[in-house]
Amino acid sequence: MTRAGLRLLPLLLCFWPETAGSINPAMLRVTVDHVNCNGGVNSQYAFAITLPHATCSNPQNVATYLPTTQLADMRETIRPSGALYNPPSGNIVAAQPNEVIMPSGNTRSTVPGRMPRTGLLLLPLLLCFGPETTGSINPAALKQIVDYVNDNGGVNKQYAFAASLPHDTCNNPQNVSTYLPMTQLKVMRETIRSFGALYNPPRGHIVAARPKEVITPSGKYTEHSEWRLLSGQNSLVAQLTARTYRRDSCLILFTFNSPCSTKCLAEAGRSNIVGMTSNAFFAMDNNYKAFVFQSIFSYDMKPEVTRQALLDAWHRLCNVPLLRCDNNGCQDCTATDPENNPCLAGKA
Structure with missing residues (x-):
């Protein structure tokens, strides 16, 4: 694994080949939207969070673990390309893509959450973002x-x-x-x-x-x-x-x-x-x-x-x-x- 592959290693731990269910999709959506609305940017980025089981099952208290003040700080931190948000305390880390200049003079972008040697790209998280699409009042x-x-x-x-x-x-x-x-x-x-x-x-x-x-x-x-x-x-x-x-x-x-x-x-x-x-x-x-x-x-x-x-x-x-x-x-x-x-x- 290259050093670039360590940028969001905690996120990778969420995607082992688990087959016996997952977080309730509706509850996952609430949590992801809370982060994206209050701390996200309208461009490519990734984040990893840890929360208690009870909060993942019913995220009414998600702001206790992911306060809007912290998320606002995260948003300001990750606005620049290549930025990392890695506070000394808290339940979230985040990253923007980073341009890397190689010894040959070529450049490449390190995508948050990607391990180049394995080709693993964490798209499942990104699919959670965007406008609300799962129904509405008739x-x-x-x-x-x-x-x-x-x-x-x-x-x-x-x-x-x-x-x-x-x-x-x-x-x-x-x-x-x-x-x-x-x-x-x-x-x-x-x-x-x-x-x-x-x-x-x-x-x-x-x-x-x-x-x-x-x-x-x-x-x-x-x-x-x-x-x-x-x-x-x-x-x-x-x-x-x-x-x-x-x-x-x-x-x-x-x-x-x-x-x-x-x-x-x-x-x-x-x-x-x-x-x-x-x-x-x-x-x-x-x-x-x-x-x-x-x-x-x-x-x-x-x-x-x-x-x-x-x-x-x-x-x-x-x-x-x-x-x-x-x-x-x-x-x-x-x-x-x-x-x-x-x-x-x-x-x-």
Whole structure:
């Protein structure tokens, strides 16, 4: 084995020819997404982690062993090509590919996790990354629920809502008015007509927010409505799920315009919601959760934002399927080809 083959040796220990089962795939996905959302980079890299059996089986406490603060530090460390993340303590190590200059003057890249003599490339881990693809709420049922809220409680401008409903209602929304009464939605509409408004009743299955202008000594900026629903340990979504979410519940987050690529989904964006969204939908069954938008955010319709760049930004959202629900129904946004992704309809 060459010295380069030692770059991520601990990772190799995970891939002996085990045949009697493996970590539950759904639970593995939650763990991998937690790392990728909070500590990964949008390019080739690899990581190895060790966790207790109980956490691998039910990763509700994965942040105890892989804190988001440590993962943020890991992300900054592995941004450069060739970087290694190998802290003196903790449960994770990571590596970027490294260009090696040979005595002959030729170069080659050492891929993280590869042992050149054996040709072993650890692709199984890499297949875990990328946009969420393993199901979502039935698109036809989701369309009925979103339309019901928009028609009876929404406003025809930027706002966001989160709704928690029983599985049965998400599968067949005939009784959606039982949990989202039209009288309550009417109050919600009146409340959120004003720019900057929040709708956060002491009871009920829905919360909503409008954007808000914030004035500071150095200028002003806008808090986006999705961020206002998700931000803080006691966020509106956290309060909603605390009072209504059960094992047989589904959670829908809707925003009138898609989360913006420059603030909401940018790593250094002021209103970055990637980690917040991941945490809000953490460990929920994909068949009972959805992040929905109706139209593409106006700035992201400009030609300087390419279809590929916008799609890459959308795919930073982890732990929840992203769908676009408009007059064409609800379309899944997971396709990686920017020319064929239905959620990019209307984008030049």
